[in-house]
Amino acid sequence: MTQSESQIELLEPPPVGVVVEDKVAGVAGQSPTRLALGRFRKDRLSMIAFVVVAFYVVAAILAPILVKFDVIHPTALNPTLLNVDLGGVPNGAWGGMTWHHLLGLEPRTGTDLLSRLWYGMTFSLTIALTASVVAIVIGTVLGIISGFSGGIVDAVIGRMVDVTLSFPQTLMLLALSATGVALFAKILPGSQSDPLPNAVYEVLLLGLFGWPGIARLIRGQVLSIREREFVDAARLLGASRSRLYFKEILPNLWAPVLVQFTLIMPAYISAEAALGYLGVGIHVPTPTIGNILKDSVNYSQADFGYFFFPALLLAIIVVSFNLLGDGIGDALDPKADR
Amino acid sequence: MSISPSESHASEAPAEPKGGVVLGNPASKLDLSRPPILEVDNLQMYFPVRNSGLIRRTVGYVQAVDGVSFQVPAGGSLGLVGESGCGKSTTGRLITRLYKPTAGRIDFDGRNIANYSASQLMPLRREIQMIFQDPATSLNPRHTVGAIVGAPLLIHKVIPKKQVLNRVQELLEVVGLNPEHYNRYPHEFSGGQRQRIGIARALTLQPKLLVADEPVSALDVSIQAQVINLLQDLQREFDIAFLFIAHDLAIVRHFCPEIAVMYLGKIVEISDRETLYNRPNHPYTQALLSAVPDVKQAAIGGRRERIRLEGDVPSPVNPPSGCRFRTRCPIAKEICAKVEPPLLQIGKRHKVACHFAGELGNHPTAPITAGMLGVDDQGNHDPGASPSKDIGNSPGFSDFWFDLKTRTMAKS
Ligand SMILES: Nc1ncnc2c1ncn2[C@@H]1O[C@H](COP(=O)(O)OP(=O)(O)OP(=O)(O)O)[C@@H](O)[C@H]1O
Ligand code: SF4
Ligand SMILES: [Mg+2]
Numbered sequence: 001m002t003q004s005e006s007q008i009e010l011l012e013p014p015p016v017g018v019v020v021e022d023k024v025a026g027v028a029g030q031s032p033t034r035l036a037l038g039r040f041r042k043d044r045l046s047m048i049a050f051v052v053v054a055f056y057v058v059a060a061i062l063a064p065i066l067v068k069f070d071v072i073h074p075t076a077l078n079p080t081l082l083n084v085d086l087g088g089v090p091n092g093a094w095g096g097m098t099w100h101h102l103l104g105l106e107p108r109t110g111t112d113l114l115s116r117l118w119y120g121m122t123f124s125l126t127i128a129l130t131a132s133v134v135a136i137v138i139g140t141v142l143g144i145i146s147g148f149s150g151g152i153v154d155a156v157i158g159r160m161v162d163v164t165l166s167f168p169q170t171l172m173l174l175a176l177s178a179t180g181v182a183l184f185a186k187i188l189p190g191s192q193s194d195p196l197p198n199a200v201y202e203v204l205l206l207g208l209f210g211w212p213g214i215a216r217l218i219r220g221q222v223l224s225i226r227e228r229e230f231v232d233a234a235r236l237l238g239a240s241r242s243r244l245y246f247k248e249i250l251p252n253l254w255a256p257v258l259v260q261f262t263l264i265m266p267a268y269i270s271a272e273a274a275l276g277y278l279g280v281g282i283h284v285p286t287p288t289i290g291n292i293l294k295d296s297v298n299y300s301q302a303d304f305g306y307f308f309f310p311a312l313l314l315a316i317i318v319v320s321f322n323l324l325g326d327g328i329g330d331a332l333d334p335k336a337d338r
Numbered sequence: 339m340s341i342s343p344s345e346s347h348a349s350e351a352p353a354e355p356k357g358g359v360v361l362g363n364p365a366s367k368l369d370l371s372r373p374p375i376l377e378v379d380n381l382q383m384y385f386p387v388r389n390s391g392l393i394r395r396t397v398g399y400v401q402a403v404d405g406v407s408f409q410v411p412a413g414g415s416l417g418l419v420g421e422s423g424c425g426k427s428t429t430g431r432l433i434t435r436l437y438k439p440t441a442g443r444i445d446f447d448g449r450n451i452a453n454y455s456a457s458q459l460m461p462l463r464r465e466i467q468m469i470f471q472d473p474a475t476s477l478n479p480r481h482t483v484g485a486i487v488g489a490p491l492l493i494h495k496v497i498p499k500k501q502v503l504n505r506v507q508e509l510l511e512v513v514g515l516n517p518e519h520y521n522r523y524p525h526e527f528s529g530g531q532r533q534r535i536g537i538a539r540a541l542t543l544q545p546k547l548l549v550a551d552e553p554v555s556a557l558d559v560s561i562q563a564q565v566i567n568l569l570q571d572l573q574r575e576f577d578i579a580f581l582f583i584a585h586d587l588a589i590v591r592h593f594c595p596e597i598a599v600m601y602l603g604k605i606v607e608i609s610d611r612e613t614l615y616n617r618p619n620h621p622y623t624q625a626l627l628s629a630v631p632d633v634k635q636a637a638i639g640g641r642r643e644r645i646r647l648e649g650d651v652p653s654p655v656n657p658p659s660g661c662r663f664r665t666r667c668p669i670a671k672e673i674c675a676k677v678e679p680p681l682l683q684i685g686k687r688h689k690v691a692c693h694f695a696g697e698l699g700n701h702p703t704a705p706i707t708a709g710m711l712g713v714d715d716q717g718n719h720d721p722g723a724s725p726s727k728d729i730g731n732s733p734g735f736s737d738f739w740f741d742l743k744t745r746t747m748a749k750s
Contacts, residue, residue, distance in 0.1 A: 031523055032479060229476035233539065236434055237490045238463040251480035 036255075039331040046327025052320040060125040063118050074119040074287050078110030089303050104305045106295075113306060117313055120287035123195065127203055127281070127288070128268035134207025136214060136261055140253065143218025144245055148226060154219075161212040169209045170278075177201070177280045195282040202281040206268055214260050218253060225252050255332035262325030266318040273314055289314050363570050366415060368595035368610055368687075374409035374445075375579045376433065376547055377733045381406045381442035381452075383428050387655060401654045402428040404603040405442075407681075407733040410547065415573065415580035417590030419626070420600035421651055426583045427471070429600075430549040433581060434468045435459055446547065464494060467540040469569075471552040473532035477524040483510070483535055484520035490542040509538040514568060530561035534568065541572065549581045554589060566593055588630045591615065596687070599623045602662040603654055605681060609688035619684065619695040619742075621667050622647075660717070661693070669694055673705050673717030680707065680729040683739040686750050695742060706742060 040046055066072045083091050090105040092098065103113040146157040184197035225231065226249070234248045269289075275281050276290015277297070284291055289310055296307040384399035403425040410416045418426050431437045433444060435451060444452040451462060470476035477486055487509055488502045497505060507517035513534040524532055533553060540548055550569065554562040570593060573580060584590045590597055591611065598608040599622065607620040618624050625645040647666045652658055658665050664674040673693050681691040693705035704715050712725030741748035 032525065229470040229472060230478040232431075232436055233468070233470060233476055233536075234478075234489070235436060236463065236468055237493050237543075238460045239489075239493055243493070248478055252478070 033254075036331045040327060043327050043331065045323055046331070049320040049323035049327060052316065053324050056121065056317055056320070057125065059118060060121040063122040067115075067119055072115035072118055073112055074115040075285050076111060076115075078105060078112075080110070087302070089299070103309045104303075106292075107299050107303050107306060113309060116287040116292055117289070117310060120289050120292055120310075121313075121317075123199070123282055123286060123288040124269055124272050124290065127199055127206075127272050128265055131203045131206035131210065131268045131271075132261055132264045134203065135210030135264060136257060138207070139211035139214025139260075140218050140257055142211065143215040144222055144249060144253070146215065147219040147222025148245065148249065157215065157219075161215055164209060164212045167209065169205075170275075172209075173202075173205050173275060173280055174278060176205075180205070195286040198282045202272070202275065206271060210264060210268070214257075214264070217256060217260065221253055221256050222249060225249055255329075259325060259329040259332065262321060262328055266321035266325070269321065270314065270318050363567055363592075365592050365611075366570065366573070366595050369411060369414055372411045372413055374734065375412040375447055376410040376581070377443075377445040378409075378429075378433065379407050379443040379445070379733050380731060381429065381432055381444065382440045383425070383432055383437060384440045398655050401603050401657060403432065403439075404657075405731060406600070406603070406605055407731050408598050408605065408608060409734045410579050410581055412546070412579055413573070413577040414596070415582050415594045417594030417597035418581060418583045418600060419587055419590055419597060420585065422585060423651055423654070424600045425603040425654070426585070426600060427551050430468065430551045430581060430583055433547075434466050434549050435462070436468075464490075464496075464543040465546045467543060467545040467548055469533075469536055469540050469548060469550040469553045472556050473524075473529055473536055474556070476536050477532055479524055482521050482523055483515075483527075486524070486535060487520075487538045487542060490539065494543060496543070505542075506538075509542060510535075512541065512572070513538045528561075529557050530565060533557060533565055537565075537568065537572070541576070544576065545578060547579045547581070549583070551583045552585060553582075555585065562589070569593065586630065587615070587626055599626065602651060602657055604662060604691065605689075606663065606692070607688075607690045608681070609685065609690075613685060613688050617697050619688070619690040619697060620692050621669055621694075621701075622663050624698045625668075661691075663692075669701050671705070673708065673713065673715065676717030677707075677711055677713055680711070681731050682707065682729060683736055684742050685739055687735050688739075689735070702742075706740070706745065710740075 040050075063072065067074060083089050087107075089107045090110065092104075098104075101112045101114065103117065105111065106113055106116060142157050142160075146154045180201040181197050184200045188196055188200065231244065231248055234244055239248070272281060272288060273290040273293055276288050276292075277294045279294065281290055282288050284295070292310045293307075293314070296303075296310055300307040381403055382401075382405055383403040384401055386396040387398040387400060388394040389397045406425075406429055408416060418429060420426055428437065432439050433446075435444075435454065439452050442452060443450050446462065446466065451459070454462070481489075484503060484506050488506045491497055491502050491505060492499070503520065506520055510517045510520060515531060515534050515538070519527075524535065527535065533556075537553075553569065554565050557565060566589070569580070572578060580593070582590055582594050587597070587599075595611050596609070597611060597614050598605045599614075599620065600606065601622050607614065607618065607623045614623065615627065618627055625647050628643065628645040645668070649666050652662070652665055658675070660676050661667070661670070661674040661679050664670040667674065671694070677693070679691045679693045681689045682695070683689045684695060693707045694701045694703075695706060696702050705717075708715050708717075708720070709723060710726045710729055712720055712723040714720040714723075738747050738749050740746075
């Protein structure tokens with residue numbers, strides 16, 4: 001009880017229906033999203049990361065079209081350009097770098113490395129993207145239910161999270177690889193050599209192991225949102241459960257979901273590379289950054305360019321995605337200091 | 339009853355000068371002719387306390403509200419005052435049925451809604467609404483003002499979708515906001531404006547009862563008066579009954595002709611405004627009141643000295659035995675730890691729960707309640723005494739009361 005509160009008796013208010021204290025900040029209809037966008041634009045590093053990521057995505061989308069129109073040739077062999085005496089290493093410096101083959105050639109087959117990398121980005125991105133979507137959707141839905149329901153539902157989902165997190169993920173992926181791929185090959189139409197069963201297997205397992213962290217984070221967010229009075233206000237109006245979930249709570253979760261998405265994407269891009277290195281996922285001749293790297297490691301001395309360019313590409317992609325994720329996180333949460 | 343800004347302008351606005359010094363509304367008066375729209379009887383809310391182990395057993399209860407009874411007259415207002423954590427919000431949330439009470443009766447308009455199911459409550463949602471304490475969290479930051487104020491109309495399908503915007507704009511005007519701002523977001527408004535948005539939302543369904551949970555505590559002092567005045571105007575215009583929650587007595591004074599003071603889940607004193615402010619009988623009310631600098635008393639030089647309460651409010655998980663206020667009461671005696679004082683009616687519209695009820699500096703030396711409770715002055719069981727049944731704790735006031743001066747029953 002402070003001194004000032006007593007002043008209430010002395011202050012004389014204006015009558016009803018008269019517009020008062022009409023000083024509104026900003027221009028009309030500035031949604032929180034638009035404000036965040038403004039903050040993001042001012043952050044130079046994030047903008048650079050955004051441009052790189054956008055470039056990468058556009059390139060990945062274009063690749064299949066370029067292959068179709070014969071602009072890039074990820075499977076065309078060039079045996080004449082290889083040095084048979086050195087075990088199939090390309091002739092010339094940096095793995096056979098020429099104006100025709102800007103990043104040189106792949107040893108043993110002589111395919112154009114730029115073409116393979118470019119086309120490989122498409123597969124890597126597709127795998128990372130779908131796995132992220134799987135993880136985000138499962139994680140967000142379970143997180144909302146868990147955080148909002150509490151009680152037994154919360155406890156059950158919490159145990160599911162614990163169990164999933166304690167599974168040796170990579171080991172599982174490796175151990176179940178053969179059976180899993182065979183299974184999907186049977187279920188899905190298409191030939192055995194098709195990359196589809198491999199891709200589906202990889203996506204599902206990555207996604208199924210990726211959701212717990214997201215579910216946990218979303219649950220925490222929901223717990224704090226649930227305590228805010230606007231949820232009570234909606235309840236008090238008799239809002240249905242689905243209205244509470246999807247109209248009141250979910251719009252407040254876009255920020256963390258988006259941030260999680262931009263953080264899990266690079267994780268999955270590098271996971272694809274790592275798994276490719278271990279021989280899980282899509283196999284040659286279909287290129288992915290992972291299986292190119294796996295092959296290139298054998299040549300790290302004999303043909304350094306073949307190893308260097310894929311590794312550099314992977315590093316740039318992962319770093320840019322991470323920077324983008326951080327930038328988005330900062331822009332969406334104005335209170336976080338930078 | 340219809341919410342229409344043109345009416346409000348016709349009846350109110352032109353009558354009063356715009357700008358400059360506008361005289362405040364007269365204080366709300368008690369209208370005894372109206373029947374209660376809300377009667378709460380022995381309301382209880384115990385929140386279970388669970389341990390944090392693997393198997394979560396209930397290890398105790400937060401006795402947030404413990405046997406509260408009161409009435410709110412139709413179109414009138416009752417103030418509910420007490421320190422932080424005494425159970426005011428919980429009481430409000432029980433009445434709006436955000437919580438289901440552990441025990442007790444909530445009679446709204448003649449129906450006991452204490453155990454209503456969600457579907458039974460649905461039509462009632464239109465009649466009981468709430469204004470929340472913190473305008474920063476009570477509005478969804480991702481919704482426009484139009485969506486917030488229009489939500490009740492959509493949920494209850496009261497009017498066709500096409501007319502929602504119109505109605506929203508009317509409501510914004512009623513609460514003193516620019517109707518053209520319907521597509522702005524809450525963060526674009528000041529605290530006072532946000533609270534007006536919350537008020538508009540509560541008004542949308544034209545409720546009969548509004549629970550205002552500290553509606554101005556989060557606001558600037560200069561804006562508090564404006565908002566209170568708005569509420570008062572709305573109350574008159576739309577005949578809305580208010581349960582007005584506040585944590586100090588200064589805020590409710592103007593608004594509420596009747597006031598209940600709560601301490602640790604119980605009502606310790608309830609009475610009409612004049613009695614409560616001029617002749618409080620409970621030591622706790624006296625302490626609260628001593629913290630309110632009184633303009634009139636200052637003028638006549640009779641300013642009371644501030645009574646400082648020692649210590650903290652005890653935990654509602656483990657409230658003190660006997661009188662819950664005894665750990666901080668300046669006049670507590672032996673009996674206070676042993677026997678709980680009943681909420682005894684000591685005047686026409688005045689009840690107090692204290693063994694030594696009396697005006698400040700004039701507390702009796704012997705407990706006034708010992709006889710009727712069947713104990714001696716130290717609170718030990720007295721085999722010779724004949725305790726009277728059902729003293730206190732029914733809602734409303736009786737025609738008979740215990741007169742403190744004569745120590746006999748009196749009648750109006
Ligand atoms: N959902 C809940 N679960 C457990 N305990 C609760 C819950 N809600 C309130 N309490 C407890 O009940 C007691 C009363 O809380 P309440 O919010 O009603 O107090 P209040 O009088 O409104 O205080 P304030 O002035 O701070 O708003 C407090 O001790 C609080 O910790
Ligand atoms: S009953 Fe005793 S402890 Fe309680 S308020 Fe009265 S004097 Fe104080
Ligand atoms: Mg409260």
